[in-house]
Every structure is written in structure tokens, then in C-alpha cells.
Amino acid sequence: MDTRHMRYFVALAETLHFGHAAARMNMSQPPFSRQISAIEKTLGVRLFERNSRNVALTPAGQHFLADCRAVLDQFDAACRDVQLVACGMKGELKLGFMMHAAHSVIPALVRLYSEARPDVRLILEERIPTDIEEMLAEGKLDAAVTFGGGPAPHLRTLLLARDRLCLIVPQGHRLAGVETIGPQSLAGERLIAAPATVAPTLRTAIGLYCASGGVTPHYAFEPRLQHTIIRLVQEGLGVALIPQSLCDDLAEGVVSRRLDDAPEFDVVLCASRAAKNPAVPQLFEVAGRAGVD
Amino acid sequence: MDTRHMRYFVALAETLHFGHAAARMNMSQPPFSRQISAIEKTLGVRLFERNSRNVALTPAGQHFLADCRAVLDQFDAACRDVQLVACGMKGELKLGFMMHAAHSVIPALVRLYSEARPDVRLILEERIPTDIEEMLAEGKLDAAVTFGGGPAPHLRTLLLARDRLCLIVPQGHRLAGVETIGPQSLAGERLIAAPATVAPTLRTAIGLYCASGGVTPHYAFEPRLQHTIIRLVQEGLGVALIPQSLCDDLAEGVVSRRLDDAPEFDVVLCASRAAKNPAVPQLFEVAGRAGVD
DNA sequence: TAAAAATACTCCATAGGTATTTTAT
DNA sequence: ATAAAATACCTATGGAGTATTTTTA
Numbered sequence: 001m002d003t004r005h006m007r008y009f010v011a012l013a014e015t016l017h018f019g020h021a022a023a024r025m026n027m028s029q030p031p032f033s034r035q036i037s038a039i040e041k042t043l044g045v046r047l048f049e050r051n052s053r054n055v056a057l058t059p060a061g062q063h064f065l066a067d068c069r070a071v072l073d074q075f076d077a078a079c080r081d082v083q084l085v086a087c088g089m090k091g092e093l094k095l096g097f098m099m100h101a102a103h104s105v106i107p108a109l110v111r112l113y114s115e116a117r118p119d120v121r122l123i124l125e126e127r128i129p130t131d132i133e134e135m136l137a138e139g140k141l142d143a144a145v146t147f148g149g150g151p152a153p154h155l156r157t158l159l160l161a162r163d164r165l166c167l168i169v170p171q172g173h174r175l176a177g178v179e180t181i182g183p184q185s186l187a188g189e190r191l192i193a194a195p196a197t198v199a200p201t202l203r204t205a206i207g208l209y210c211a212s213g214g215v216t217p218h219y220a221f222e223p224r225l226q227h228t229i230i231r232l233v234q235e236g237l238g239v240a241l242i243p244q245s246l247c248d249d250l251a252e253g254v255v256s257r258r259l260d261d262a263p264e265f266d267v268v269l270c271a272s273r274a275a276k277n278p279a280v281p282q283l284f285e286v287a288g289r290a291g292v293d
Numbered sequence: 294m295d296t297r298h299m300r301y302f303v304a305l306a307e308t309l310h311f312g313h314a315a316a317r318m319n320m321s322q323p324p325f326s327r328q329i330s331a332i333e334k335t336l337g338v339r340l341f342e343r344n345s346r347n348v349a350l351t352p353a354g355q356h357f358l359a360d361c362r363a364v365l366d367q368f369d370a371a372c373r374d375v376q377l378v379a380c381g382m383k384g385e386l387k388l389g390f391m392m393h394a395a396h397s398v399i400p401a402l403v404r405l406y407s408e409a410r411p412d413v414r415l416i417l418e419e420r421i422p423t424d425i426e427e428m429l430a431e432g433k434l435d436a437a438v439t440f441g442g443g444p445a446p447h448l449r450t451l452l453l454a455r456d457r458l459c460l461i462v463p464q465g466h467r468l469a470g471v472e473t474i475g476p477q478s479l480a481g482e483r484l485i486a487a488p489a490t491v492a493p494t495l496r497t498a499i500g501l502y503c504a505s506g507g508v509t510p511h512y513a514f515e516p517r518l519q520h521t522i523i524r525l526v527q528e529g530l531g532v533a534l535i536p537q538s539l540c541d542d543l544a545e546g547v548v549s550r551r552l553d554d555a556p557e558f559d560v561v562l563c564a565s566r567a568a569k570n571p572a573v574p575q576l577f578e579v580a581g582r583a584g585v586d
Numbered sequence: 587t588a589a590a591a592a593t594a595c596t597c598c599a600t601a602g603g604t605a606t607t608t609t610a611t
Numbered sequence: 612a613t614a615a616a617a618t619a620c621c622t623a624t625g626g627a628g629t630a631t632t633t634t635t636a
Contacts, residue, residue, distance in 0.1 A: 001372055002295045004626095018591060031627045033591060038626095043372060045379040049569070052591050052634045059570045060379040067371035074367055078360035079294055079336060086338040086353040276342070277352045297601095311616060324602045326616060345609045345616045 003075050005039050006068040009047065012036055013065045016055040088278035090119040095283070096132045096144035097124065098199070100226055104245040105160045105267055106145055113286045120279050128198045128224060136270065142277040143284075147201035148266030157270040158284055164262040165205060165241040168233050171253045175239065182260040183213025190220035190238035198224045205263040206241050212261075230254060296368055298332050299361040302340065305329055306358045309348040381571040383412040388576070389425045389437035390417065391492070393519055397538040398453045398560055399438055402580055409579045413572050421491045421517060429563065435570040436577075440494035441559030450563040451577050457555040458498060458534040461526050464546045468532065475553040476506025483513035483531035491517045498556040499534050505554075523547060 011021040012032075022032035040047055047061035057065065084090035097106050110122060125141060135141040136155065148157055167186075169175045175185060186209075196203040210217040220238040223229055229240045234253045241263075247256040269287050271280045304314040305325075315325035333340050340354035350358065377383035390399050403415060418434060428434040429448065441450055460479075462468050468478060479502075489496040503510040513531040516522055522533045527546045536558075540549040562580050564573045 002297060003368075004295060006371075019589095027626090028628060029591075030593080030629080034593090035626080037592085043375055045375050047375075050591070051636095052589075053636055055591085058379075059384060059572075060375050063378045063384055064371065064375040067367075067374060071364065071368050071371050074360075075296075075364050078299075078357065078364050081360060082336055082338050082340075082353050082357040085356045086351075091352060091356055279352075312614095320601090321603060322616075323604080323618080327618090328601080330617085343616070344611095345614075346611060348616090 001039065001042055003072060005035060006072055008032060008035050009039055010065065010068050010072065012048065012055070013057055013061060013068075016057075018055065084119065086278055088120070088280075088282040089117060091277070091279055092121045092123060093277060093279040093283060094123045094125060094140070094142045096127050096135055096141040096146070098129050098132060098146050099126055100163075100243050100246050101145040101267060102126065103248070104163065104243075108290065109145065109160070109269070109287055112290050113283055116286045117279065117282060120282075128194075129201065130198055136272050139272065139275065142275055142280050143269060143271035145267065145269055147199070148268030148270070149201060152270065154273055155270045156273050156284070157268040158287055159266050160269050160287060161245075161267045162264055163243045163245050163267055164264045165202075165209065165259060166244045166247050166262060167239060167241055167257045167259055168230065168247065168250065168254050169239045169257065170233055170236040171255055173236075173239065173255070175257060176255045178257070180260055181257050183209050183211075183215055186210055186213065186217065186239070187215045189218070191217050192221045192223070192229050192232050192238040192240040193217075193219060194224055194226070194229065195222040201265055202241075202243070205265055209241070209259075209261075209263050294332065294335055296365060298328060299365055301325065301328050302332055303358065303361050303365065305341065305348070306350055306354060306361075309350075311348065377412065379571055381413070381573075381575040382410060384570070384572055385414045385416060386570060386572040386576060387416045387418060387433070387435045389420050389428055389434040389439070391422050391425060391439050392419055393456075393536050393539050394438040394560060395419065396541070397456065397536075401583065402438065402453070402562070405583050406576055406579045410572065410575060421487075422494065423491055429565050432565065432568065435568055435573050436562060436564035438560065438562055440492075441561030441563070442494060445563065447566055448563045449566050449577070450561045451580055452559050453562050453580060454538075454560045455557055456536045456538050456560055457557045458495075458502065458552060459537045459540050459555065460532060460534055460550045460552055461523065461540065461543065461547050462532045462550065463526055463529040464548055466529075466532065466548070468550060469548045471550070473553055474550050476502050476504075476508055479503055479506070479510070479532070480508045482511070484510050485514045485516070485522045485525050485531040485533040486510075486512055487517055487519070487522065488515040494558055495534075495536070498558060502534070502552075502554075502556050 008021070008025060011024045012018065015021045015024065018033050019029045022029040025032060036048070045060050046058055047064060049056045049058055081090055110124070114122060127135065129146050132141065132144045132146045136144055145160065148159060167175065167181055175181060178185065191206070193203060193206055207217060221232055223232065226242055226246055229242060230246070230251060232238060233240050234251055250256055269284065301314070301318060304317045305311065308314045308317065311326050312322045315322045318325060329341070338353050339351055340357060342349045342351055374383055403417070407415060420428065422439050425434065425437045425439045429437055438453065441452060460468065460474055468474060471478065486496060486499055500510060514525055516525065519535055519539055522535060523539070523544060525531060526533050527544055543549055562577065
């Protein structure tokens with residue numbers, strides 16, 4: 001018993017005429033008749049009441065017809081879908097992103113890609129940059145939006161946006177009113193920043209910026225999440241250097257200030273070059289078409 | 294592409310080893326390898342990443358595996374179910390019954406049969422006896438519970454119960470208190486009965502009963518439904534002879550009385566001998582095992 | 587009698603077997 | 612060096628074709 005047999009059965013059930021059904025199957029009547037008999041024999045069930053003048057479905061045949069149609073539809077869909085998956089038109093794509101990308105490039109990227117590939121289920125995973133790197137390497141993510149800049153030979157990357165650091169201080173802080181803020185301005189300040197194990201790119205940028213003014217940074221707190229950093233600044237526990245894109249709608253009591261020669265960094269889309277998910281190249285294509293903004 | 298190929302694919306996807314998968318399919322490795330290649334070639338999709346040391350599913354293969362399992366399950370279920378339908382263990386059974394059977398034998402019969410054949414969907418059709426006869430002949434009903442007694446060479450019948458006619462009168466009617474009621478007692482009464490076109494068995498029995506007392510019946514109203522008849526008696530519009538089984542819980546204002554030599558009739562399960570629904574014989578079997586009550 | 591399903595037989599495409607080679611660790 | 616997948620070649624099952632017979636309205 002096979003799908004071909006089911007197709008023969010459905011053809012006969014729909015035409016109720018051996019000759020016509022055989023023609024529909026592009027074959028002659030005798031082998032077609034034999035196949036129908038063979039089906040009935042292997043199933044052990046009479047599917048048609050027939051003589052040389054009439055062909056009719058038995059109740060069992062009626063039931064089987066509905067089942068066969070469902071099976072054949074599902075079978076054909078499976079064969080079609082696997083091709084769509086293979087060319088990235090269907091399937092799943094696990095996209096990681098660091099939290100601050102949610103405020104900048106992720107919304108537009110997700111919208112664009114979902115419109116271009118509506119049958120690919122986008123699974124979004126918000127993680128800290130170091131975890132993203134690890135998950136990409138392990139294949140637990142197909143692609144990710146994170147900081148660029150580091151040497152990444154095993155990664156394919158695409159620049160999505162450039163961002164810069166920006167200072168946030170509590171309302172009423174001595175720096176809240178100062179015109180020009182440079183690295184020297186940070187001398188003596190209690191800094192709040194994510195640890196190097198979480199966001200090495202930011203941390204390095206902050207360190208280099210301080211060093212460029214001859215300042216040795218004093219880290220008062222080192223929370224993992226940028227939201228937490230902002231919250232601590234709000235409480236007056238220190239100042240912080242955070243991505244510009246997070247400064248747009250700050251909470252009450254927090255003030256953002258531009259920095260002179262603010263460190264800049266790339267936000268990139270990246271994926272392991274070893275990644276085999278065929279949806280990945282298309283994500284790069286869509287992201288590339290959209291252009292850097 | 295066929296279900297056999299899908300089984301090969303699933304075997305390899307589950308073992309990730311050509312030799313073991315081939316063994317599971319009761320064949321040797323070389324033709325098995327060739328089949329896998331053939332599948333990939335016809336689909337135009339690489340399903341496995343492999344070398345002489347490792348076998349792994351591609352993302353397309355992952356997706357295809359889930360689809361194949363679903364297809365194969367449905368395929369196997371279809372082949373199994375058609376056999377169950379053919380032996381009456383599954384499917385549908387359209388059972389007609391005249392209204393008054395709902396008060397006597399139908400509940401027990403339906404319960405017994407549903408317990409014996411839980412996978413057969415019982416479709417109950419309540420109809421007047423003449424319609425039941427017609428629908429049985431046309432094959433619109435597989436079986437029915439109706440009056441027996443008539444000559445029915447094309448029907449297979451099984452006696453389910455015997456019933457008798459019984460008089461109902463409005464409260465306060467002159468016959469409400471009379472001890473012995475015979476056919477003569479009906480002289481001059483306005484009778485209410487279903488027309489012969491609806492329930493010939495009952496109608497004939499009523500006519501014969503009156504005639505046995507030399508009474509010519511006067512039919513005041515001829516509604517189609519027994520419920521309507523009872524309602525009209527309740528309104529004082531006449532008296533009626535109805536099946537005993539309908540007299541158990543009469544509405545307020547209606548009184549039932551036994552009849553001397555009350556006409557009796559059979560309630561039978563019947564089905565066309567030409568009926569091909571394999572569930573029918575089993576219905577008779579269940580009904581027979583339950584016995585006549 | 588005629589239309590259509592079943593049977594008889596022939597042929598070939600393809601699934602499967604055995605022996606062997608290639609490949610990667 | 613070895614385990615395992617790929618390749619080469621052979622065999623045979625069974626699906627399809629043509630010619631014919633049987634059946635029934």
C-alpha cells in the first residue's frame with residue numbers, strides 16, 4: 001500500500017469509471033483495474049461494488065476516500081514544504097539580540113523580515129552580548145543583533161547602525177548643567193557599568209574613553225542590565241555611559257548629556273559562517289536591502 | 294516519492310546511521326543509501342549532512358522529519374480505519390425511529406450499541422413511520438425502529454417489544470370512571486388519530502378495533518404527531534387510542550384507561566436487506582443479545 | 587449488442603542484493 | 612587502520628502495456 005495506490009483509488013472514487021480513472025492516471029485500463037484489485041486484496045476490504053455496468057463506493061470506500069484525500073494533501077504539502085524550508089521561505093529562525101537593540105534596529109528588522117518571509121517563524125531571544133556570542137558558536141542561535149567591531153572571523157556580519165556613548169546623571173548632579181563634557185569630567189565620579197563579562201564592547205569603550213582623559217574609572221556598581229544601570233543612576237548612586245539609543249525616553253530624574261568625542265561602536269547583524277539554516281542568508285539580504293540608517 | 298521513501302528517511306533520521314537504519318528496514322546498506330540519495334535528488338533538497346563518519350539532519354531535514362511522521366501516522370491510520378469500517382467497528386450508522394420509540398426501546402438500544410461500538414457515530418433521525426419506510430428503501434437510513442407486522446420481504450426485522458393501544462380521555466370525561474371499556478364504548482366519541490398516510494399500522498388497528506364492536510369511528514382531528522394528539526385530548530377536543538408506552542407520564546388533565554382486548558402491535562428493528570453498511574448486522578446482534586423486553 | 591470491467595501474457599523500470607571502493611578519523 | 616558511506620554491477624519483483632475474454636443492461 002502506497003500513496004500511488006491511494007491516488008488510483010481516489011481517481012476511481014471520483015470518476016466511478018475504470019477507463020476514465022486510468023486515463024486520468026495516464027495509464028491504460030487493465031493495469032489500473034489490477035491495481036484497484038490489489039489494493040482491495042492487501043487491505044482485505046471491498047472498496048467498490050462493481051460490475052461491467054456500474055461502479056459504486058462501499059461505505060468503507062466512502063470513509064477511505066475522505067481519509068485518502070487528507071493523507072495525500074498532507075503528503076504533498078510535506079514534499080512541497082521541505083523545498084520551501086530548504087530555500088529559506090519557511091521554517092524557523094532563532095534571532096538573538098542584546099537588549100539595547102530592542103530600542104533601535106530590532107523592531108524595523110523584525111517587521112521587514114516578517115513581511116518578506118511570512119512563513120518563517122522568527123524566534124526572538126533577548127540575551128547579553130557574551131551569551132549571544134556563545135549561543136551563535138553553539139548553533140543555539142541562527143543569527144543575532146549585537147555589537148560589532150571585535151575580530152570575528154567565524155562570523156558573517158552586516159553593519160546595521162552606529163551608536164555612541166552618552167552620559168546619564170541624576171537630576172541636579174554637578175554635571176547636569178555643564179556645557180562641555182569630556183573624559184576629564186568623569187574624574188572622581190562613581191561609574192555604573194555592566195561588567196566586562198557581560199558587555200565587553202561597552203566596557204572597553206568606557207575604559208578607553210576615561211583613559212584618553214587620564215582618568216582611572218571607579219566602578220561603584222556593575223549590574224548586568226542597562227535598565228538596572230539607568231535605575232541606579234536615577235537613585236543618585238552614580239553616573240553611567242550608555243548607548244545613545246537608550247537615552248531617548250529616560251525615566252524621570254535622569255538627565256542625559258552629550259559627550260565630546262563620544263566613543264562610537266557598530267551594531268551589527270551576525271551569524272556563524274557554519275550556520276546551515278537557509279533562512280539566514282535571506283535575513284542578511286533583507287537587512288541589506290533595508291540599508292543602514 | 295512515496296511513503297516507503299518516507300519510512301526510509303525517518304529510519305535514518307532516527308538512527309543517524311545508514312547501516313542501522315537499513316537493518317531496521319530489513320535491507321542491506323547499499324540500496325538503502327541509494328534510496329536516501331534518490332529522495333534528496335527528487336526533492337531537490339539535501340536532508341542530511343554526512344560523511345563516512347557522521348550523519349546529521351539539515352534544518353530542512355528536521356522540518357521534513359516532523360512532517361513525515363505526521364503523514365505516516367495518518368497514512369497508517371487510514372489503512373487501519375478502513376478495515377474497522379468494513380467490519381462495522383467504526384463509521385456511521387443512520388438510525389431512524391418513530392417518535393413513540395423514543396419513549397420505549399430507543400434509549401436502551403442506543404446506550405447498548407454505543408457501548409458496544411463506541412467508534413460508530415449513531416445518527417438518530419426521528420420520522421413518521423411512512424417516511425421511515427421510504428427512507429429505508431432509498432438507503433437514506435441504515436436501520437430503523439418502527440412498527441412491525443406488515444409484510445416486509447425486502448426488510449430484515451427483529452422484534453424489540455410488543456405494545457398495545459390504550460385510551461386517553463380528558464379529565465372528567467364520561468369514560469374516565471367507567472370500569473370496562475370495549476370497542477362499543479367508543480360509539481359517538483370524537484376520535485383523534487394520526488392519518489393513515491402517517492401511521493398506517495396504528496390507524497388500521499384503531500379501525501379494526503372499532504369495527505369489532507360494530508362502531509364506525511368518527512375522526513374529529515388527524516394530526517401527524519402523537520404529542521399533538523395528546524394535547525388536543527387535554528383540551529377536551531376528543532379521545533384517542535395511543536400506544537401504551539406513551540401513557541406513562543401523561544400531561545395534567547389527561548387520563549388513560551386500559552382497553553378490553555386492546556389491539557397489540559410489534560415494535561421492530563428493521564433494515565433493508567440490500568443495505569451495505571457493515572455496522573447494521575452488528576446493531577441487530579446487539580439488539581438481539583439485549584433480548585426482547 | 588455494446589460498453590466496460592476482468593483476465594492472460596509480455597516487457598521493462600526500479601528496488602534490492604553482493605562485492606568493492608572511497609573517505610575520514 | 613578501521614568503521615561506515617558511496618559506487619559498480621547484477622538480479623528479480625512487480626507495475627504497466629497490448630490483446631482478449633467475460634459480463635450485464
